[in-house]
Amino acid sequence: MPVPKAAVPVRTGVAAFAVPVSPEPHRRTTVPGEPFMLTPEPRDFLEALGVEPVEVEVEAQELDLTEVVGEPLRFSFHVVERSIRLRWGRVDIYREGATRLRIVESPGRTGLYVDFATDTMTGTLRVEVFPEVSVDDELLFT
Structure with a gap:
């Protein structure tokens, strides 16, 4: 679901909105807006x-995750800017508009899944970490 244009924060050097103080800063709910x-x-x-x-x-x-997987793998995320960066070998992906970062586990597999939604696109970036590193990027323009 696209995020309404009015809900997308604008940044100009200094944050254009106040960050609320939360006793659990990493457990923020994200809904459109x-x-x-x-x-x-x-x-x-x-x-x-x-x-x-x-x-x-x-x-x-x-x-x-370099030591864990035995090859260069770094995953960064910024909660307020709603952005991620994945660096894996020669792959370097930076994207804004992230709404949710999930750890997905199933028998024999573990991955990081990032959902995205902006006024122009929606999709999911899947980074499988175990049993071997792989990246699947799905974007749909709205």
């Missing part, structure tokens, strides 16, 4: 992937 991305708790990453996200700037986290 909300400027935050829903993410799992830090401990959920540790349990599923073997690493915790490291804060690289305010509201921005990075998962360095």
Whole structure:
């Protein structure tokens, strides 16, 4: 579902909106019109992937999965800017408009799935971490 144009935050050097203080800053709900991305708790990453996200700037986290998978793999996400960046070998994907980051586990498989929605596109980026790294990117323009 596209996010209404009026709900997309505008940034001009300094945040154009106030960030509410939450006792659980990583457990924010995101619905159309909300400027935050829903993410799992830090401990959920540790349990599923073997690493915790490291804060690289305010509201921005990075998962360095290099040691876990045996090849260069970094996944960053910014909750307020609703953006992600995936760096895997020569693949470098940056995207805004993220609404939800999920850890998806099934027998023998674990992955990070990111849902996107803006006024011009919707889709999901799937990063399978286990048993081997793979990337599936699905975007639909609206």
